[in-house]
Amino acid sequence: MALNRRKFLTRSAVTGAGVTLAGAAAAPAAAAAGAGRGRKPVKRYALTVMGTTDLHGHVFNWDYFKDAEYTDAAGNAQGLARVSTLVDRIREEKGRENTLLLDAGDTIQGTPLTYYYAKVDPITAEGGPVHPMAQAMNAIGYDAVALGNHEFNYGIETLRKFEEQCDFPLLGANALDARTLKPAFPPYFLKTFRVKGAPPVKVAVLGLTNPGIAIWDKAYVQGKLTFPGLEEQAAKWVPKLRSMGADVVVVSAHSGSSGTSSYGDQLPYVENAAANVARQVPGIDAILVGHAHAEIPELRVTNEVTGREVVLSEPLCYAERLSLFDFELVFERGRWRVESVRASLRDAATVPDDPGITRLLRDEHAEVVAYVNQVVGSATETLTTARARYEDAPIIDLIGKVQEDVVRAALAGTAYASLPVLSQASPFSRTSEIPAGEVTIRDLSSLYVYDNTLVAKLMTGAQVRAYLEYSAEYFVHTPAGAPVDVERLTNAGGRPDYNYDYVSGLRYEIDIARPAGSRIRNVTHDGAALDDARQFVFAVNNYRANGGGAFPHVASARELWAESTEIRTRIAEWVTDKGVLDPADFASADWRLTRDGTPVF
Numbered sequence: 001m002a003l004n005r006r007k008f009l010t011r012s013a014v015t016g017a018g019v020t021l022a023g024a025a026a027a028p029a030a031a032a033a034g035a036g037r038g039r040k041p042v043k044r045y046a047l048t049v050m051g052t053t054d055l056h057g058h059v060f061n062w063d064y065f066k067d068a069e070y071t072d073a074a075g076n077a078q079g080l081a082r083v084s085t086l087v088d089r090i091r092e093e094k095g096r097e098n099t100l101l102l103d104a105g106d107t108i109q110g111t112p113l114t115y116y117y118a119k120v121d122p123i124t125a126e127g128g129p130v131h132p133m134a135q136a137m138n139a140i141g142y143d144a145v146a147l148g149n150h151e152f153n154y155g156i157e158t159l160r161k162f163e164e165q166c167d168f169p170l171l172g173a174n175a176l177d178a179r180t181l182k183p184a185f186p187p188y189f190l191k192t193f194r195v196k197g198a199p200p201v202k203v204a205v206l207g208l209t210n211p212g213i214a215i216w217d218k219a220y221v222q223g224k225l226t227f228p229g230l231e232e233q234a235a236k237w238v239p240k241l242r243s244m245g246a247d248v249v250v251v252s253a254h255s256g257s258s259g260t261s262s263y264g265d266q267l268p269y270v271e272n273a274a275a276n277v278a279r280q281v282p283g284i285d286a287i288l289v290g291h292a293h294a295e296i297p298e299l300r301v302t303n304e305v306t307g308r309e310v311v312l313s314e315p316l317c318y319a320e321r322l323s324l325f326d327f328e329l330v331f332e333r334g335r336w337r338v339e340s341v342r343a344s345l346r347d348a349a350t351v352p353d354d355p356g357i358t359r360l361l362r363d364e365h366a367e368v369v370a371y372v373n374q375v376v377g378s379a380t381e382t383l384t385t386a387r388a389r390y391e392d393a394p395i396i397d398l399i400g401k402v403q404e405d406v407v408r409a410a411l412a413g414t415a416y417a418s419l420p421v422l423s424q425a426s427p428f429s430r431t432s433e434i435p436a437g438e439v440t441i442r443d444l445s446s447l448y449v450y451d452n453t454l455v456a457k458l459m460t461g462a463q464v465r466a467y468l469e470y471s472a473e474y475f476v477h478t479p480a481g482a483p484v485d486v487e488r489l490t491n492a493g494g495r496p497d498y499n500y501d502y503v504s505g506l507r508y509e510i511d512i513a514r515p516a517g518s519r520i521r522n523v524t525h526d527g528a529a530l531d532d533a534r535q536f537v538f539a540v541n542n543y544r545a546n547g548g549g550a551f552p553h554v555a556s557a558r559e560l561w562a563e564s565t566e567i568r569t570r571i572a573e574w575v576t577d578k579g580v581l582d583p584a585d586f587a588s589a590d591w592r593l594t595r596d597g598t599p600v601f
Contacts, residue, residue, distance in 0.1 A: 398447070478513060
């Protein structure tokens, strides 16, 4: 794989660095403050940095899974078409020449729109299309974008092609060539803002991505790229940016602020390290935070070295919010100094779509809508995920059955063909529904919203039992006799739904009256108590197989087989082959919640 650093590096003023651009127009300086007899006026400059993150392919306020305008109970609206309107208004208010527009990653995966142009009509094909996200972000005028972990989901070739189509650099100071340990992407971006009657203001943007890429997309990056910690690389690059004359240093980090990790101890790096970077690395003025899908209008973190506050902000994902960092700079003692920084959010629901973006991608949108509405079969009854978090739901059993069938076929004729197959699946969505009657690609896609692929691992009964115990920590401890509120029964400790797993092929009980770690009861296989020494083939998605969620044993278990076809595609193929989606063909009674042996439901 060629890890060229492309146009944004080669145009740099410093070899192996980022971009240096001059502002197109002179920015006004406020020079009135402090003027008096015998005193020079104080020169000031106001800069606004705007930021989005975790766009995940959302260009329009459209739900491809429901084939309708997006709505939710909070009244949110999504999409770059809305953000474009916000950006235009802020540029008009502040002066375009006094603004910078950034993103903190996860742009090219997450909707049928992005899947379509990665897999169905791929941008990597000869004479292929320009990626819709590149088209939209170029038109809006992004200055720089940090790499997100989901940028790597479709492989390096797709990412490089997307990068080639963008008019802005994709930044990743801690995305290194595994052989040379040099940056494989531009580490930073520099922009110069002209100020009338004063020296220019130099702004540096350092891009940092997530070390978890090494785990989650190991199949694509192992041996090619390596991803050291954000704190380490920020400590390396921020002093360099200051020595190059940066008056303002902004970090765009695809890393949450909580200081936690979802991949356990497999890496020595923190997944959500943005606040750590602010605390530990001197010389940073602000951090645009991503990855966590949280909404943080403003978070102030005191740097342990300088005692100065670093301002953090994370806009809500899917282009529902836009972060604003308003900087006030003052020129004194021959240089610009950041006097204050304030962060705030703008809401995409408060503005209409930008008609320019709507026109630009109208054809691509229509093509994807037609694709996801293709009928692939029919269902004998309605299947829903509404109660799938706390009751064994046939719609999740469908995932397990498809995975089991695919793995059995893949291992036929091998030394492992005679082993029993167990299958893992998670209730990703609380609103997915496959209606009775015609079944479309969008119905099935709503069930499996991630682009995960399938892996077969070799596990023992004891390892599977430990896996189930860890999964059962998802439930809130609820003593026998206590009232059961299903809205508060799950997500213990903040664990998301996608980190709770069904395991089909076994029967077991989860006793939520017992403490975490001792909840799995009465585990059987083929009607007999689970043999801890027995070997099983475990059909599991690649995220989990590589350590996502930090489930025990699975990441280190022997890999028997893996493929690059998405599980979502396998489900569509299975339904197409069957023609009729009948729960009798896939539903199974695998697990139930109990309290002291009594079923909860």
